[in-house]
Amino acid sequence: xxxxxxxxxxxxxxxxxxxxxxxxxxxxxxxxxxxxxxxxxxxxxxxxxxxxxxxxxxxxxxxxxxxxxxxxxxxxxxxxxxxxxxxxxxxxxxxxxxxxxxxxxxxxxxxxxxxxxxxxxxxxxxxxxxxxxxxxxxxxxxxxxxxxxxxxxxxxxxxxxxxxxxxxxxxxxxxxxxxxxxxxxxxxxxxxxxxxxxxxxxxxxxxxxxxxxxxxxxxxxxxxxxxxxxxxxxxxxxxxxxxxxxxxxxxxxxxxxxxxxxxxxxxxxxxxxxxxxxxx
Amino acid sequence: xxxxxxxxxxxxxxxxxxxxxxxxxxxxxxxxxxxxxxxxxxxxxxxxxxxxxxxxxxxxxxxxxxxxxxxxxxxxxxxxxxxxxxxxxxxxxxxxxxxxxxxxxxxxxxxxxxxxxxxxxxxxxxxxxxxxxxxxxxxxxxxxxxxxxxxxxxxxxxxxxxxxxxxxxxxxxxxxxxxxxxxxxxxxxxxxxxxxxxxxxxxxxxxxxxxxxxxxxxxxxxxxxxxxxxxxxxxxxxxxxxxxxxxxxxxxxxxxxxxxxxxxxxxxxxxxxxxxxxxxxxxxxxxxxxxxxxxxx
Numbered sequence: 318x319x320x321x322x323x324x325x326x327x328x329x330x331x332x333x334x335x336x337x338x339x340x341x342x343x344x345x346x347x348x349x350x351x352x353x354x355x356x357x358x359x360x361x362x363x364x365x366x367x368x369x370x371x372x373x374x375x376x377x378x379x380x381x382x383x384x385x386x387x388x389x390x391x392x393x394x395x396x397x398x399x400x401x402x403x404x405x406x407x408x409x410x411x412x413x414x415x416x417x418x419x420x421x422x423x424x425x426x427x428x429x430x431x432x433x434x435x436x437x438x439x440x441x442x443x444x445x446x447x448x449x450x451x452x453x454x455x456x457x458x459x460x461x462x463x464x465x466x467x468x469x470x471x472x473x474x475x476x477x478x479x480x481x482x483x484x485x486x487x488x489x490x491x492x493x494x495x496x497x498x499x500x501x502x503x504x505x506x507x508x509x510x511x512x513x514x515x516x517x518x519x520x521x522x523x524x525x526x527x528x529x530x531x532x533x534x535x536x537x538x539x540x541x542x543x544x545x546x547x548x549x550x551x552x553x554x555x556x557x558x559x560x561x562x563x564x565x566x567x568x569x570x571x572x573x574x575x576x577x578x579x580x581x582x583x584x585x586x587x588x589x590x591x592x593x594x595x596x597x
Numbered sequence: 598x599x600x601x602x603x604x605x606x607x608x609x610x611x612x613x614x615x616x617x618x619x620x621x622x623x624x625x626x627x628x629x630x631x632x633x634x635x636x637x638x639x640x641x642x643x644x645x646x647x648x649x650x651x652x653x654x655x656x657x658x659x660x661x662x663x664x665x666x667x668x669x670x671x672x673x674x675x676x677x678x679x680x681x682x683x684x685x686x687x688x689x690x691x692x693x694x695x696x697x698x699x700x701x702x703x704x705x706x707x708x709x710x711x712x713x714x715x716x717x718x719x720x721x722x723x724x725x726x727x728x729x730x731x732x733x734x735x736x737x738x739x740x741x742x743x744x745x746x747x748x749x750x751x752x753x754x755x756x757x758x759x760x761x762x763x764x765x766x767x768x769x770x771x772x773x774x775x776x777x778x779x780x781x782x783x784x785x786x787x788x789x790x791x792x793x794x795x796x797x798x799x800x801x802x803x804x805x806x807x808x809x810x811x812x813x814x815x816x817x818x819x820x821x822x823x824x825x826x827x828x829x830x831x832x833x834x835x836x837x838x839x840x841x842x843x844x845x846x847x848x849x850x851x852x853x854x855x856x857x858x859x860x861x862x863x864x865x866x867x868x869x870x871x872x873x874x875x876x877x878x879x880x881x882x883x884x885x886x887x888x889x890x891x892x893x894x
Contacts, residue, residue, distance in 0.1 A: 337688070346724070364728075367738070414612050415613070437829070437849065440628055444634070500612075527713075568719040572716045587703075587777060
Protein backbone atom coordinates (compact mmCIF):
# COMPACT_ATOMS: atom_id res chain seq x y z
CA UNK A 318 0.00 0.00 0.00
CA UNK A 319 1.64 3.22 -1.12
CA UNK A 320 0.46 6.50 0.27
CA UNK A 321 -0.74 8.97 -2.33
CA UNK A 322 0.96 12.33 -2.53
CA UNK A 323 -1.06 14.92 -0.59
CA UNK A 324 -3.37 16.68 -3.02
CA UNK A 325 -5.77 18.77 -0.94
CA UNK A 326 -5.21 22.49 -0.35
CA UNK A 327 -3.02 23.74 2.45
CA UNK A 328 -5.69 24.76 5.01
CA UNK A 329 -7.51 21.45 4.74
CA UNK A 330 -4.22 19.64 5.04
CA UNK A 331 -3.29 21.63 8.16
CA UNK A 332 -6.62 20.93 9.87
CA UNK A 333 -6.32 17.22 9.15
CA UNK A 334 -2.79 17.17 10.47
CA UNK A 335 -3.84 18.98 13.64
CA UNK A 336 -6.67 16.55 14.33
CA UNK A 337 -4.41 13.55 13.69
CA UNK A 338 -1.79 14.99 16.05
CA UNK A 339 -4.42 15.54 18.74
CA UNK A 340 -5.31 11.86 18.51
CA UNK A 341 -1.63 10.93 18.71
CA UNK A 342 -1.50 12.75 22.05
CA UNK A 343 -4.61 10.95 23.28
CA UNK A 344 -3.23 7.58 22.19
CA UNK A 345 0.05 8.20 23.99
CA UNK A 346 -1.44 9.28 27.35
CA UNK A 347 -1.27 5.78 28.88
CA UNK A 348 2.29 5.36 27.65
CA UNK A 349 3.32 8.70 29.16
CA UNK A 350 1.92 7.84 32.59
CA UNK A 351 3.48 4.37 32.50
CA UNK A 352 6.92 5.62 31.53
CA UNK A 353 7.18 8.58 33.90
CA UNK A 354 5.86 6.61 36.86
CA UNK A 355 8.17 3.67 36.19
CA UNK A 356 11.20 5.97 36.48
CA UNK A 357 10.14 7.58 39.75
CA UNK A 358 11.58 6.56 43.11
CA UNK A 359 9.07 4.86 45.40
CA UNK A 360 8.17 7.97 47.40
CA UNK A 361 7.25 9.92 44.25
CA UNK A 362 5.32 7.15 42.54
CA UNK A 363 1.77 7.91 43.53
CA UNK A 364 -1.46 8.26 41.56
CA UNK A 365 -1.81 11.87 42.75
CA UNK A 366 1.32 12.88 40.85
CA UNK A 367 0.69 10.74 37.80
CA UNK A 368 1.01 13.66 35.37
CA UNK A 369 4.30 15.15 36.56
CA UNK A 370 7.76 14.15 35.46
CA UNK A 371 10.02 12.44 38.02
CA UNK A 372 11.92 14.94 40.19
CA UNK A 373 14.60 12.32 40.65
CA UNK A 374 14.93 9.70 37.95
CA UNK A 375 15.31 6.22 39.36
CA UNK A 376 15.52 2.73 37.91
CA UNK A 377 14.68 0.99 41.18
CA UNK A 378 11.17 0.19 39.90
CA UNK A 379 12.61 -1.46 36.83
CA UNK A 380 15.09 -3.64 38.70
CA UNK A 381 12.43 -4.70 41.20
CA UNK A 382 10.07 -5.51 38.31
CA UNK A 383 12.76 -7.53 36.56
CA UNK A 384 13.51 -9.57 39.67
CA UNK A 385 9.89 -10.32 40.32
CA UNK A 386 8.78 -11.07 36.77
CA UNK A 387 11.77 -13.03 35.56
CA UNK A 388 10.26 -16.53 36.00
CA UNK A 389 7.12 -15.37 34.18
CA UNK A 390 9.14 -13.82 31.38
CA UNK A 391 11.06 -17.07 30.96
CA UNK A 392 7.84 -19.07 30.79
CA UNK A 393 6.37 -16.63 28.29
CA UNK A 394 9.45 -16.92 26.07
CA UNK A 395 9.26 -20.72 26.13
CA UNK A 396 5.55 -20.75 25.36
CA UNK A 397 5.48 -18.03 22.72
CA UNK A 398 8.65 -19.00 20.82
CA UNK A 399 8.09 -22.73 20.55
CA UNK A 400 4.33 -22.36 20.21
CA UNK A 401 4.55 -19.92 17.34
CA UNK A 402 7.12 -22.06 15.51
CA UNK A 403 4.93 -25.17 15.68
CA UNK A 404 1.90 -23.12 14.70
CA UNK A 405 3.63 -21.76 11.61
CA UNK A 406 4.73 -25.18 10.36
CA UNK A 407 1.25 -26.64 10.85
CA UNK A 408 -0.42 -23.63 9.26
CA UNK A 409 1.87 -23.84 6.26
CA UNK A 410 1.11 -27.52 5.58
CA UNK A 411 -2.62 -27.02 6.13
CA UNK A 412 -2.76 -23.93 3.95
CA UNK A 413 -0.93 -25.81 1.20
CA UNK A 414 -3.46 -28.65 1.22
CA UNK A 415 -6.48 -26.34 1.38
CA UNK A 416 -5.27 -24.19 -1.50
CA UNK A 417 -3.53 -26.64 -3.84
CA UNK A 418 -4.55 -30.21 -2.90
CA UNK A 419 -8.24 -29.76 -2.25
CA UNK A 420 -10.25 -32.88 -1.59
CA UNK A 421 -14.02 -33.41 -1.75
CA UNK A 422 -15.46 -31.47 1.16
CA UNK A 423 -12.33 -29.42 1.80
CA UNK A 424 -14.34 -26.18 1.80
CA UNK A 425 -16.55 -27.57 4.53
CA UNK A 426 -13.48 -28.59 6.54
CA UNK A 427 -12.00 -25.13 6.05
CA UNK A 428 -15.21 -23.45 7.26
CA UNK A 429 -15.33 -25.75 10.29
CA UNK A 430 -11.71 -24.83 11.03
CA UNK A 431 -12.46 -21.13 10.77
CA UNK A 432 -15.29 -21.32 13.28
CA UNK A 433 -12.68 -22.53 15.78
CA UNK A 434 -11.05 -19.10 15.48
CA UNK A 435 -14.07 -17.31 16.89
CA UNK A 436 -15.29 -19.57 19.68
CA UNK A 437 -15.17 -18.21 23.20
CA UNK A 438 -12.55 -20.45 24.82
CA UNK A 439 -14.66 -20.52 27.98
CA UNK A 440 -16.90 -22.91 26.06
CA UNK A 441 -14.15 -25.56 26.01
CA UNK A 442 -12.33 -24.70 29.21
CA UNK A 443 -13.92 -27.11 31.69
CA UNK A 444 -13.43 -30.26 29.58
CA UNK A 445 -10.08 -28.95 28.30
CA UNK A 446 -8.75 -28.76 31.85
CA UNK A 447 -9.94 -32.34 32.38
CA UNK A 448 -8.41 -33.54 29.12
CA UNK A 449 -5.03 -31.98 29.94
CA UNK A 450 -5.13 -33.65 33.35
CA UNK A 451 -5.78 -37.01 31.66
CA UNK A 452 -2.81 -36.34 29.36
CA UNK A 453 -0.72 -35.45 32.42
CA UNK A 454 -0.13 -31.99 30.96
CA UNK A 455 -2.19 -30.07 33.47
CA UNK A 456 -0.46 -26.95 34.74
CA UNK A 457 2.61 -27.49 32.57
CA UNK A 458 4.21 -25.31 29.95
CA UNK A 459 3.78 -28.10 27.42
CA UNK A 460 0.06 -28.16 28.16
CA UNK A 461 -0.21 -24.42 27.52
CA UNK A 462 1.76 -24.76 24.28
CA UNK A 463 -0.53 -27.57 23.16
CA UNK A 464 -3.64 -25.45 23.82
CA UNK A 465 -2.19 -22.43 22.02
CA UNK A 466 -1.08 -24.47 19.02
CA UNK A 467 -4.38 -26.32 18.62
CA UNK A 468 -6.57 -23.23 18.94
CA UNK A 469 -4.12 -21.35 16.71
CA UNK A 470 -4.60 -23.83 13.83
CA UNK A 471 -7.55 -21.90 12.33
CA UNK A 472 -5.87 -18.49 12.04
CA UNK A 473 -2.56 -19.95 10.86
CA UNK A 474 -4.26 -22.12 8.26
CA UNK A 475 -6.22 -19.10 7.08
CA UNK A 476 -3.15 -16.89 6.71
CA UNK A 477 -1.21 -19.50 4.73
CA UNK A 478 -4.17 -20.56 2.63
CA UNK A 479 -4.92 -16.98 1.60
CA UNK A 480 -1.27 -16.50 0.76
CA UNK A 481 -0.87 -19.73 -1.21
CA UNK A 482 -4.01 -19.07 -3.27
CA UNK A 483 -1.99 -16.35 -5.00
CA UNK A 484 0.69 -18.85 -6.10
CA UNK A 485 -0.22 -19.86 -9.71
CA UNK A 486 -1.70 -23.36 -10.03
CA UNK A 487 0.41 -23.86 -13.18
CA UNK A 488 3.55 -24.11 -11.04
CA UNK A 489 2.03 -26.96 -9.07
CA UNK A 490 0.76 -28.67 -12.21
CA UNK A 491 4.19 -28.41 -13.83
CA UNK A 492 5.83 -30.03 -10.82
CA UNK A 493 3.19 -32.73 -10.85
CA UNK A 494 3.78 -33.45 -14.55
CA UNK A 495 7.47 -33.76 -13.76
CA UNK A 496 6.54 -36.52 -11.33
CA UNK A 497 6.96 -34.61 -8.07
CA UNK A 498 4.66 -35.77 -5.29
CA UNK A 499 2.78 -33.56 -2.84
CA UNK A 500 5.55 -33.17 -0.27
CA UNK A 501 8.25 -32.78 -2.92
CA UNK A 502 6.23 -30.00 -4.55
CA UNK A 503 5.75 -28.32 -1.20
CA UNK A 504 9.44 -28.46 -0.44
CA UNK A 505 10.73 -27.26 -3.80
CA UNK A 506 7.99 -24.84 -4.90
CA UNK A 507 5.86 -23.60 -2.00
CA UNK A 508 8.32 -23.40 0.85
CA UNK A 509 10.84 -21.17 -0.95
CA UNK A 510 8.16 -18.51 -1.56
CA UNK A 511 6.54 -18.78 1.89
CA UNK A 512 8.72 -16.26 3.72
CA UNK A 513 6.16 -13.47 4.09
CA UNK A 514 3.42 -15.84 5.27
CA UNK A 515 5.78 -17.35 7.85
CA UNK A 516 6.65 -13.89 9.09
CA UNK A 517 3.00 -12.91 9.45
CA UNK A 518 2.08 -16.12 11.24
CA UNK A 519 5.06 -16.09 13.57
CA UNK A 520 4.44 -12.49 14.59
CA UNK A 521 0.72 -13.00 15.00
CA UNK A 522 1.05 -16.15 17.07
CA UNK A 523 3.93 -14.81 19.13
CA UNK A 524 1.89 -11.73 20.01
CA UNK A 525 -1.26 -13.59 20.93
CA UNK A 526 0.58 -16.25 22.93
CA UNK A 527 2.65 -13.66 24.76
CA UNK A 528 -0.41 -11.58 25.61
CA UNK A 529 -2.65 -14.51 26.52
CA UNK A 530 -4.24 -14.42 29.93
CA UNK A 531 -7.29 -16.66 29.56
CA UNK A 532 -5.57 -20.00 28.86
CA UNK A 533 -2.85 -19.24 31.38
CA UNK A 534 -5.21 -18.45 34.21
CA UNK A 535 -7.47 -21.45 33.52
CA UNK A 536 -4.83 -24.05 32.66
CA UNK A 537 -1.55 -22.82 34.18
CA UNK A 538 -0.03 -23.38 37.58
CA UNK A 539 2.41 -21.20 39.55
CA UNK A 540 5.38 -22.94 37.87
CA UNK A 541 4.08 -22.36 34.38
CA UNK A 542 2.45 -18.93 34.76
CA UNK A 543 3.45 -16.59 31.96
CA UNK A 544 4.20 -12.95 32.57
CA UNK A 545 0.60 -11.79 32.10
CA UNK A 546 -0.65 -13.81 35.06
CA UNK A 547 2.29 -12.78 37.24
CA UNK A 548 1.72 -9.15 36.34
CA UNK A 549 -1.96 -9.40 37.15
CA UNK A 550 -1.16 -11.04 40.48
CA UNK A 551 1.28 -8.32 41.49
CA UNK A 552 -1.14 -5.65 40.33
CA UNK A 553 -3.99 -7.15 42.30
CA UNK A 554 -5.28 -5.91 45.62
CA UNK A 555 -2.50 -7.23 47.81
CA UNK A 556 -2.34 -6.74 51.55
CA UNK A 557 0.92 -4.82 51.21
CA UNK A 558 1.02 -1.30 49.82
CA UNK A 559 1.41 -1.35 46.05
CA UNK A 560 4.77 -0.14 44.77
CA UNK A 561 3.53 1.86 41.86
CA UNK A 562 6.88 2.49 40.21
CA UNK A 563 7.50 -1.24 40.13
CA UNK A 564 3.98 -1.96 38.92
CA UNK A 565 4.26 0.43 35.98
CA UNK A 566 7.74 -0.87 35.12
CA UNK A 567 6.33 -4.41 35.23
CA UNK A 568 3.56 -3.50 32.82
CA UNK A 569 6.11 -1.97 30.44
CA UNK A 570 8.47 -4.92 30.80
CA UNK A 571 5.66 -7.36 30.02
CA UNK A 572 4.75 -5.36 26.90
CA UNK A 573 8.25 -4.70 25.57
CA UNK A 574 8.74 -7.91 23.55
CA UNK A 575 5.51 -7.62 21.59
CA UNK A 576 5.85 -3.87 21.10
CA UNK A 577 9.43 -4.30 19.87
CA UNK A 578 8.38 -7.06 17.49
CA UNK A 579 5.62 -4.79 16.28
CA UNK A 580 7.87 -1.75 15.80
CA UNK A 581 10.58 -3.73 14.01
CA UNK A 582 8.31 -5.89 11.88
CA UNK A 583 5.18 -3.77 11.76
CA UNK A 584 4.69 -4.19 8.03
CA UNK A 585 4.18 -7.94 8.44
CA UNK A 586 2.00 -7.38 11.47
CA UNK A 587 -0.31 -5.27 9.30
CA UNK A 588 -0.66 -8.06 6.77
CA UNK A 589 -1.51 -10.46 9.58
CA UNK A 590 -4.29 -8.15 10.67
CA UNK A 591 -5.65 -8.06 7.14
CA UNK A 592 -5.66 -11.86 6.95
CA UNK A 593 -7.55 -11.88 10.24
CA UNK A 594 -10.30 -9.96 8.52
CA UNK A 595 -10.83 -12.87 6.10
CA UNK A 596 -11.39 -10.69 3.07
CA UNK A 597 -8.36 -8.47 3.45
CA UNK B 598 -15.59 -28.33 -7.35
CA UNK B 599 -13.73 -30.77 -9.55
CA UNK B 600 -13.65 -34.28 -8.15
CA UNK B 601 -10.30 -35.72 -8.99
CA UNK B 602 -9.52 -39.39 -8.60
CA UNK B 603 -8.83 -40.30 -4.99
CA UNK B 604 -5.20 -41.05 -5.75
CA UNK B 605 -4.88 -37.34 -6.38
CA UNK B 606 -6.63 -35.97 -3.34
CA UNK B 607 -5.95 -38.63 -0.73
CA UNK B 608 -2.43 -37.41 0.16
CA UNK B 609 -3.81 -33.93 0.90
CA UNK B 610 -6.46 -35.32 3.20
CA UNK B 611 -3.79 -37.39 4.98
CA UNK B 612 -1.52 -34.38 5.46
CA UNK B 613 -4.40 -32.37 6.88
CA UNK B 614 -5.68 -35.18 9.07
CA UNK B 615 -3.69 -34.38 12.24
CA UNK B 616 -5.25 -30.92 12.26
CA UNK B 617 -8.69 -32.31 11.43
CA UNK B 618 -8.40 -34.66 14.41
CA UNK B 619 -7.11 -31.88 16.67
CA UNK B 620 -9.87 -29.43 15.72
CA UNK B 621 -12.46 -32.18 15.81
CA UNK B 622 -11.46 -33.15 19.33
CA UNK B 623 -10.44 -29.83 20.90
CA UNK B 624 -13.07 -27.61 19.31
CA UNK B 625 -16.11 -29.71 18.48
CA UNK B 626 -15.56 -32.60 20.89
CA UNK B 627 -14.97 -30.30 23.84
CA UNK B 628 -17.88 -28.04 22.90
CA UNK B 629 -20.05 -31.15 22.91
CA UNK B 630 -18.67 -32.19 26.30
CA UNK B 631 -19.12 -28.71 27.71
CA UNK B 632 -22.76 -28.72 26.59
CA UNK B 633 -23.11 -32.07 28.33
CA UNK B 634 -21.83 -30.48 31.56
CA UNK B 635 -24.21 -27.55 31.07
CA UNK B 636 -27.13 -29.94 30.80
CA UNK B 637 -26.09 -31.81 33.96
CA UNK B 638 -26.79 -31.25 37.61
CA UNK B 639 -23.11 -31.11 38.52
CA UNK B 640 -23.24 -28.08 40.80
CA UNK B 641 -20.21 -29.08 42.85
CA UNK B 642 -17.03 -30.98 42.17
CA UNK B 643 -18.01 -34.36 43.54
CA UNK B 644 -21.57 -35.14 42.42
CA UNK B 645 -22.44 -37.24 39.38
CA UNK B 646 -23.30 -35.58 36.08
CA UNK B 647 -26.90 -36.76 35.64
CA UNK B 648 -29.19 -34.91 33.25
CA UNK B 649 -31.57 -32.13 34.17
CA UNK B 650 -33.16 -31.19 30.82
CA UNK B 651 -31.78 -27.68 30.51
CA UNK B 652 -32.89 -26.53 33.95
CA UNK B 653 -29.60 -24.60 34.36
CA UNK B 654 -30.33 -22.50 31.29
CA UNK B 655 -33.58 -21.29 32.85
CA UNK B 656 -32.43 -21.05 36.47
CA UNK B 657 -29.47 -18.90 35.53
CA UNK B 658 -31.81 -15.96 34.91
CA UNK B 659 -32.91 -16.10 38.56
CA UNK B 660 -29.35 -15.58 39.75
CA UNK B 661 -29.03 -12.01 41.00
CA UNK B 662 -25.81 -11.32 39.08
CA UNK B 663 -26.72 -12.79 35.69
CA UNK B 664 -29.19 -10.36 34.07
CA UNK B 665 -26.82 -7.52 34.98
CA UNK B 666 -23.91 -9.38 33.41
CA UNK B 667 -25.82 -9.73 30.14
CA UNK B 668 -26.81 -6.07 30.20
CA UNK B 669 -23.21 -5.04 30.91
CA UNK B 670 -21.94 -7.10 27.98
CA UNK B 671 -24.51 -5.52 25.66
CA UNK B 672 -23.73 -1.95 26.75
CA UNK B 673 -20.00 -2.62 26.44
CA UNK B 674 -20.47 -4.16 22.99
CA UNK B 675 -22.57 -1.27 21.72
CA UNK B 676 -20.17 1.43 22.91
CA UNK B 677 -17.01 -0.43 21.95
CA UNK B 678 -18.11 -1.54 18.48
CA UNK B 679 -19.62 1.80 17.49
CA UNK B 680 -16.76 3.74 19.09
CA UNK B 681 -13.98 1.76 17.45
CA UNK B 682 -15.72 1.73 14.05
CA UNK B 683 -16.42 5.47 14.03
CA UNK B 684 -13.00 6.49 15.35
CA UNK B 685 -11.18 4.05 13.05
CA UNK B 686 -13.12 5.17 9.97
CA UNK B 687 -12.59 8.83 10.92
CA UNK B 688 -8.81 8.42 11.29
CA UNK B 689 -8.65 6.53 7.99
CA UNK B 690 -10.73 9.26 6.33
CA UNK B 691 -8.27 11.92 7.55
CA UNK B 692 -5.32 9.94 6.22
CA UNK B 693 -6.90 8.70 2.99
CA UNK B 694 -5.63 11.46 0.70
CA UNK B 695 -2.11 11.19 2.02
CA UNK B 696 -0.68 13.15 4.90
CA UNK B 697 2.86 14.02 5.86
CA UNK B 698 4.31 11.38 8.17
CA UNK B 699 1.56 8.86 7.43
CA UNK B 700 3.72 5.86 8.36
CA UNK B 701 4.39 7.28 11.84
CA UNK B 702 0.70 7.99 12.42
CA UNK B 703 -0.15 4.45 11.45
CA UNK B 704 2.43 3.02 13.85
CA UNK B 705 1.14 5.09 16.76
CA UNK B 706 -2.54 4.32 16.18
CA UNK B 707 -1.82 0.62 15.82
CA UNK B 708 0.69 -0.09 18.58
CA UNK B 709 -1.95 -0.56 21.34
CA UNK B 710 -2.92 -3.78 19.55
CA UNK B 711 0.46 -5.26 20.44
CA UNK B 712 -0.12 -4.62 24.17
CA UNK B 713 -2.11 -6.97 26.38
CA UNK B 714 -5.08 -5.67 28.35
CA UNK B 715 -3.41 -7.03 31.46
CA UNK B 716 -0.51 -4.62 30.94
CA UNK B 717 -2.50 -1.61 29.75
CA UNK B 718 -5.10 -2.29 32.44
CA UNK B 719 -2.50 -1.35 35.07
CA UNK B 720 -2.45 2.21 33.85
CA UNK B 721 -6.09 2.49 32.77
CA UNK B 722 -7.02 1.65 36.35
CA UNK B 723 -5.18 4.79 37.40
CA UNK B 724 -6.46 6.99 34.62
CA UNK B 725 -10.09 6.04 35.21
CA UNK B 726 -9.90 6.36 38.98
CA UNK B 727 -13.19 7.55 40.47
CA UNK B 728 -11.75 9.20 43.63
CA UNK B 729 -13.70 12.35 44.67
CA UNK B 730 -12.54 15.86 43.60
CA UNK B 731 -10.44 16.74 46.67
CA UNK B 732 -8.13 13.78 46.00
CA UNK B 733 -8.78 13.35 42.30
CA UNK B 734 -6.28 11.37 40.28
CA UNK B 735 -5.94 10.25 36.68
CA UNK B 736 -8.24 11.81 34.09
CA UNK B 737 -10.33 13.52 36.75
CA UNK B 738 -7.22 15.28 38.03
CA UNK B 739 -6.23 16.21 34.48
CA UNK B 740 -9.72 17.64 33.83
CA UNK B 741 -9.37 19.64 37.03
CA UNK B 742 -6.01 21.06 35.97
CA UNK B 743 -7.43 21.99 32.56
CA UNK B 744 -10.43 23.72 34.25
CA UNK B 745 -12.74 21.08 32.83
CA UNK B 746 -13.75 19.82 36.26
CA UNK B 747 -17.32 19.31 35.04
CA UNK B 748 -16.11 16.36 32.98
CA UNK B 749 -14.91 14.48 36.05
CA UNK B 750 -16.94 11.34 36.65
CA UNK B 751 -16.81 8.00 38.37
CA UNK B 752 -15.82 6.12 35.20
CA UNK B 753 -16.35 2.38 35.29
CA UNK B 754 -17.80 2.46 38.80
CA UNK B 755 -20.84 4.37 37.60
CA UNK B 756 -23.79 1.96 37.87
CA UNK B 757 -25.42 3.19 34.64
CA UNK B 758 -22.57 4.27 32.38
CA UNK B 759 -19.76 2.22 33.87
CA UNK B 760 -19.51 -0.18 30.96
CA UNK B 761 -19.28 2.71 28.51
CA UNK B 762 -16.16 3.90 30.38
CA UNK B 763 -14.86 0.34 30.41
CA UNK B 764 -15.09 0.37 26.61
CA UNK B 765 -12.58 3.25 26.36
CA UNK B 766 -9.44 1.11 26.76
CA UNK B 767 -10.90 -1.36 24.26
CA UNK B 768 -11.53 1.44 21.76
CA UNK B 769 -7.99 2.65 22.39
CA UNK B 770 -6.71 -0.80 21.57
CA UNK B 771 -8.79 -1.67 18.52
CA UNK B 772 -9.56 1.57 16.64
CA UNK B 773 -6.13 1.49 14.98
CA UNK B 774 -7.01 -1.89 13.55
CA UNK B 775 -10.26 -0.53 12.12
CA UNK B 776 -8.31 2.43 10.74
CA UNK B 777 -5.92 0.06 8.94
CA UNK B 778 -8.83 -1.89 7.45
CA UNK B 779 -10.60 1.23 6.21
CA UNK B 780 -7.45 2.84 4.92
CA UNK B 781 -6.75 -0.22 2.78
CA UNK B 782 -10.39 -0.14 1.72
CA UNK B 783 -10.40 3.55 0.76
CA UNK B 784 -7.30 3.08 -1.33
CA UNK B 785 -8.78 0.12 -3.19
CA UNK B 786 -11.66 2.24 -4.54
CA UNK B 787 -10.65 3.08 -8.12
CA UNK B 788 -9.83 6.75 -8.61
CA UNK B 789 -11.93 6.76 -11.83
CA UNK B 790 -15.06 6.13 -9.76
CA UNK B 791 -14.36 9.13 -7.55
CA UNK B 792 -13.41 11.22 -10.56
CA UNK B 793 -16.63 10.31 -12.36
CA UNK B 794 -18.66 11.49 -9.39
CA UNK B 795 -16.69 14.73 -9.20
CA UNK B 796 -17.30 15.38 -12.89
CA UNK B 797 -21.01 14.96 -12.17
CA UNK B 798 -20.64 17.79 -9.68
CA UNK B 799 -20.57 15.83 -6.43
CA UNK B 800 -18.88 17.52 -3.50
CA UNK B 801 -15.99 15.72 -1.82
CA UNK B 802 -18.26 14.73 1.05
CA UNK B 803 -20.83 13.30 -1.36
CA UNK B 804 -18.08 11.35 -3.12
CA UNK B 805 -17.42 9.58 0.17
CA UNK B 806 -21.07 9.27 1.12
CA UNK B 807 -22.34 7.83 -2.17
CA UNK B 808 -19.26 6.36 -3.89
CA UNK B 809 -16.58 5.33 -1.42
CA UNK B 810 -18.53 4.12 1.61
CA UNK B 811 -20.93 1.85 -0.32
CA UNK B 812 -17.86 0.09 -1.74
CA UNK B 813 -16.66 -0.63 1.78
CA UNK B 814 -19.60 -2.67 3.04
CA UNK B 815 -17.61 -5.94 3.11
CA UNK B 816 -14.91 -4.24 5.20
CA UNK B 817 -17.46 -2.77 7.58
CA UNK B 818 -19.03 -6.19 7.95
CA UNK B 819 -15.65 -7.84 8.65
CA UNK B 820 -14.82 -5.18 11.24
CA UNK B 821 -18.25 -5.56 12.86
CA UNK B 822 -17.81 -9.32 13.19
CA UNK B 823 -14.25 -9.10 14.50
CA UNK B 824 -15.06 -6.37 17.03
CA UNK B 825 -18.38 -7.97 17.98
CA UNK B 826 -16.93 -11.34 18.86
CA UNK B 827 -14.03 -9.80 20.78
CA UNK B 828 -16.52 -7.70 22.67
CA UNK B 829 -18.86 -10.52 23.67
CA UNK B 830 -15.88 -12.44 25.02
CA UNK B 831 -14.27 -9.53 26.89
CA UNK B 832 -12.44 -10.95 29.90
CA UNK B 833 -8.81 -9.79 30.29
CA UNK B 834 -9.72 -6.11 30.28
CA UNK B 835 -12.37 -6.45 32.97
CA UNK B 836 -10.19 -8.69 35.13
CA UNK B 837 -7.28 -6.26 34.85
CA UNK B 838 -9.25 -3.11 35.64
CA UNK B 839 -12.10 -4.14 37.92
CA UNK B 840 -11.53 -7.79 38.84
CA UNK B 841 -14.72 -9.61 39.72
CA UNK B 842 -16.72 -6.62 40.94
CA UNK B 843 -20.43 -6.81 40.32
CA UNK B 844 -20.64 -3.38 38.65
CA UNK B 845 -18.66 -4.66 35.64
CA UNK B 846 -19.69 -8.30 35.77
CA UNK B 847 -19.91 -9.87 32.28
CA UNK B 848 -20.57 -13.47 31.15
CA UNK B 849 -16.89 -14.28 30.47
CA UNK B 850 -15.98 -13.22 34.02
CA UNK B 851 -19.02 -15.05 35.37
CA UNK B 852 -17.77 -18.33 33.87
CA UNK B 853 -14.50 -17.87 35.69
CA UNK B 854 -16.21 -17.08 38.99
CA UNK B 855 -18.60 -20.04 38.73
CA UNK B 856 -15.75 -22.46 38.05
CA UNK B 857 -13.04 -21.20 40.39
CA UNK B 858 -14.84 -19.38 43.19
CA UNK B 859 -18.23 -21.08 43.40
CA UNK B 860 -16.95 -24.50 42.24
CA UNK B 861 -20.05 -24.98 40.11
CA UNK B 862 -19.07 -26.60 36.77
CA UNK B 863 -22.65 -26.92 35.55
CA UNK B 864 -23.35 -23.21 35.88
CA UNK B 865 -19.96 -22.27 34.44
CA UNK B 866 -20.61 -24.50 31.44
CA UNK B 867 -24.10 -23.06 31.03
CA UNK B 868 -22.82 -19.49 30.87
CA UNK B 869 -20.08 -20.57 28.46
CA UNK B 870 -22.74 -22.19 26.26
CA UNK B 871 -24.75 -18.96 26.18
CA UNK B 872 -21.58 -17.13 25.14
CA UNK B 873 -20.88 -19.67 22.42
CA UNK B 874 -24.41 -19.36 21.05
CA UNK B 875 -24.13 -15.56 20.98
CA UNK B 876 -20.86 -15.74 19.06
CA UNK B 877 -22.16 -18.45 16.73
CA UNK B 878 -25.24 -16.43 15.78
CA UNK B 879 -22.92 -13.57 14.84
CA UNK B 880 -20.18 -15.53 13.10
CA UNK B 881 -21.66 -18.56 11.30
CA UNK B 882 -23.69 -16.65 8.68
CA UNK B 883 -20.64 -14.51 8.03
CA UNK B 884 -18.32 -17.51 7.59
CA UNK B 885 -20.69 -19.28 5.23
CA UNK B 886 -21.16 -16.08 3.23
CA UNK B 887 -17.39 -15.48 3.08
CA UNK B 888 -16.32 -18.94 1.96
CA UNK B 889 -19.20 -19.22 -0.51
CA UNK B 890 -18.66 -15.75 -1.93
CA UNK B 891 -15.03 -16.57 -2.54
CA UNK B 892 -15.90 -19.70 -4.51
CA UNK B 893 -18.35 -17.92 -6.79
CA UNK B 894 -15.84 -15.25 -7.78
